[in-house]
Ligand code: SAM
Ligand code: SF4
């Protein structure tokens with residue numbers, strides 16, 4: 001088995017779309033300077049979170065004195081929906097709601113329902129820590145058009161998980177959320193585990209064992225140098241190669257073709273038929289060449305890379321009364337000049353460049 005498949009990922013036959021009409025005329029699609037189309041929009045609906053994961057919102061920085069965005073600074077659901085409609089005209093088909101913790105945003109179901117009516121958007125997904133996901137909420141979200149969820153869980157061991165989320169949140173509650181999502185049909189439910197050396201790397205096999213033979217897809221994520229507050233060091237990164245060899249030695253794996261262009265995880269299946277895992281190797285196996293993602297922060301800044309240092313202010317543009325065609329022109333201009341490939345260019349110096357925090361830009 002090899003992880004070299006990462007750079008050679010091919011497309012499988014396109015997955016069938018659900019819901020709305022096919023994508024708008026391809027003449028409206030835009031390419032950046034590296035010929036990458038715009039396909040995915042990640043929307044951070046809040047910069048707040050009820051966890052303080054040490055690799056994302058360490059308490060020393062995101063403590064009681066940290067100033068989060070005031071309510072009036074956030075894009076309204078109407079503003080977000082308007083932007084998604086314009087993004088869809090430029091080729092976006094997939095929307096992921098994230099944060100911060102997206103389920104902290106009141107009545108999030110309303111936003112999902114609104115986005116679900118937009119022509120061209122055929123996939124709405126959510127990334128959550130699961131802490132606020134009840135059985136009833138999962139059903140509501142599904143009924144208004146949410147298609148699937150990714151739930152983050154870094155360990156099955158309470159002591160380790162609580163140390164990593166740093167608010168003493170128990171594993172059992174997240175496992176419950178996972179089963180609620182599954183029962184509601186928000187499938188396939190994916191599980192994100194950020195692997196940090198000395199934090200939870202000894203739990204890779206326990207996690208793999210727990211989710212083997214279930215419909216859940218466990219994805220191991222290399223600890224990334226997002227933002228400037230998580231004290232990232234290369235030494236703390238457990239590489240995709242190491243993760244694969246740890247799992248593969250116990251349960252042989254073989255590579256799977258990627259689901260679609262722009263997919264961030266490299267997929268592997270257990271040879272014994274017990275399901276699949278994914279590896280998101282942003283640090284050691286950069287996937288910038290297929291990166292079709294833009295990110296919209298909760299205050300309406302548009303970022304064209306997870307590691308961006310600055311964005312473009314769409315909120316002011318909208319609130320100053322720009323019409324649809326003016327906004328479309330701005331979006332086109334931003335994407336046309338895009339040349340981001342941070343992960344491919346990462347050096348010892350780049351982690352120190354000023355970058356937007358993950359909780360703000362949207363993971
Ligand atoms: N709060 C939600 C959650 O945790 O699922 C959504 C937002 S969170 C920023 C999105 C994803 O980013 C989570 O799966 C989280 O584990 C991951 N993440 C955050 N900081 C990271 C880092 N430094 N390196 C790798 N992944 C990270
Ligand atoms: Fe919150 Fe998600 Fe960041 Fe953890 S990873 S602090 S749950 S936003």
Ligand code: SF4
Pocket residue numbers: 282287288289291292293304305306307340341342343344
């Ligand atoms: Fe995309 Fe930036 Fe990540 Fe490269 S580093 S894959 S350009 S978000």
